[in-house]
């Protein structure tokens with residue numbers, strides 16, 4: 001099945017001004033986070049209402065000698081980005097210029113207009129990286145395939161996460177829910193489903209630390225990795241079938257089961273558990289932490305007509321902001 005990805009067109013106008021612009025959106029992992037790092041499948045959904053835009057400006061297009069790359073985040077006031085966030089992007093840009101056969105390292109000014117809060121399990125670093133790849137492609141008028149884009153985003157992600165599965169790299173460019181496993185994706189053909197209410201706990205999670213925490217636990221306890229990955233893969237497969245067959249109650253139950261699995265592994269927090277309980281009490285079909293964990297967001301599968309009530313209860317339980325994300329296939333424009 002062909003995968004729908006968001007792509008950026010080349011604007012002759014921008015080329016003349018030596019500026020390339022690229023965009024990507026946030027994502028949420030429905031099920032499978034962490035286990036996906038060990039080769040298990042994951043289900044992920046695009047979050048199209050949260051986007052990031054990268055503008056890459058080349059003040060001396062084709063400049064001589066090794067170039068400098070500066071990074072700025074817009075906002076009031078605009079600010080330089082932290083090294084933790086820019087190291088991977090620098091490596092990505094180096095890889096892009098080498099892969100595309102560009103002679104010299106250019107001098108570049110990268111501006112990130114970020115509408116995706118970072119450290120919330122929403123794929124902010126992958127979205128930034130993907131937006132930069134699209135911007136570079138536009139700036140240099142190069143065709144970049146989906147595979148090349150994935151590899152470039154992974155160059156940055158592997159630095160940010162230590163070892164990244166690649167699910168974020170794919171999902172932040174996808175137009176529909178997808179099943180991801182070992183770099184390969186399958187777009188899920190579902191109709192209009194219920195909605196996901198995403199609630200931000202306001203606490204910055206640390207994906208790299210969370211991945212490391214789990215790995216250390218696996219090293220200390222014989223068989224723990226196999227047990228975790230088998231249970232996670234089983235739940236993800238059951239959820240995939242429930243999604244395909246239109247069984248929202250079963251999908252919801254598997255989400256909550258997956259939350260319990262992550263919580264048992266030490267990846268949840270009290271604030272997150274409170275939000276999960278609040279969503280379930282308010283009528284959500286299932287709820288869980290999403291992404292790297294140790295903070296971040298809760299995702300709650302909710303009947304459309306109950307989304308407002310669930311959102312109210314999540315705010316009352318401490319959520320700093322909520323988003324309602326339609327769960328729908330690529331051709332369901334009227335959902």
Ligand SMILES: Nc1ncnc2c1ncn2[C@@H]1O[C@H](COP(=O)(O)OP(=O)(O)O)[C@@H](O)[C@H]1O
Pocket residue numbers: 073081082084085117118119120121122123124125126160161205206207208291292296
């Ligand atoms: N402007 C910024 N200020 C601080 N950190 C940033 C910024 N932009 C991106 N980051 C980085 O983004 C990372 C979070 O991205 P990521 O690991 O993808 O997690 P998430 O998907 O939860 O956002 C943080 O570790 C941080 O280094």
Ligand SMILES: C[C@@](O)(CCOP(=O)(O)O)CC(=O)O
Pocket residue numbers: 029032033034035036037120121122123124161163164165166167168207211290291292293
């Ligand atoms: C925990 C993990 O499965 C997902 C991380 O998601 P995020 O970066 O926290 O949005 C890590 C990975 O897949 O590389």
